[in-house]
Amino acid sequence: MITGIGLDIVEISRIRRLDxxxxxxxxxxxxxxxxxxxxxxxxxxxxxxxxxRFAAKxxxxxxxGTGIGSECSFQxxxxxxxxxxxxxxxxxxxxxxxxxxxxxxxxxxxxxLLQTI
Ligand SMILES: CC(C)(COP(=O)(O)OP(=O)(O)OC[C@H]1O[C@@H](n2cnc3c(N)ncnc32)[C@H](O)[C@@H]1OP(=O)(O)O)[C@@H](O)C(=O)NCCC(=O)NCCS
Numbered sequence: 876m877i878t879g880i881g882l883d884i885v886e887i888s889r890i891r892r893l894d895x896x897x898x899x900x901x902x903x904x905x906x907x908x909x910x911x912x913x914x915x916x917x918x919x920x921x922x923x924x925x926x927x928r929f930a931a932k933x934x935x936x937x938x939x940g941t942g943i944g945s946e947c948s949f950q951x952x953x954x955x956x957x958x959x960x961x962x963x964x965x966x967x968x969x970x971x972x973x974x975x976x977x978x979x980x981x982x983x984x985x986x987x988l989l990q991t992i
């Protein structure tokens with residue numbers, strides 16, 4: 876049964892602005908594992924990766940119905956990829972949602988689906 880859906884789109888220029896303004900932004904949005912993945916990327920890929928993770932986490936918070944806040948922080952949510960690159964959403968360490976992420980030159984967007992069996 877589908878229990879939640881969430882969709883989010885962000886302007887990459889906005890994420891770049893926030894990231895340039897404060898080094899805390901990236902540390903707030905990405906988990907330690909995601910930061911390690913970010914560090915391995917080429918310069919060009921870094922900002923779209925950060926924007927995509929931001930969109931995925933906001934989309935997840937909508938699917939959950941809480942928004943980002945005390946019940947659901949950016950650090951509670953982690954996107955992990957399988958060997959082929961397919962992402963999955965984890966909340967507090969447990970696999971919980973289906974996610975799809977996309978980016979273009981100007982935007983990153985993500986869709987999340989929550990379901991129970
Ligand atoms: C829920 C949240 C993700 C919405 O994102 P947003 O960028 O403000 O707005 P969006 O345009 O993407 O989405 C707005 C829609 O989200 C939906 N929405 C709002 N609260 C929601 C909730 N609790 N659950 C599900 N959907 C929600 C609404 O449908 C809203 O549209 P509407 O008001 O026209 O009905 C946002 O409130 C939030 O928690 N943001 C995190 C803020 C933050 O920490 N930002 C870091 C910047 S440094």
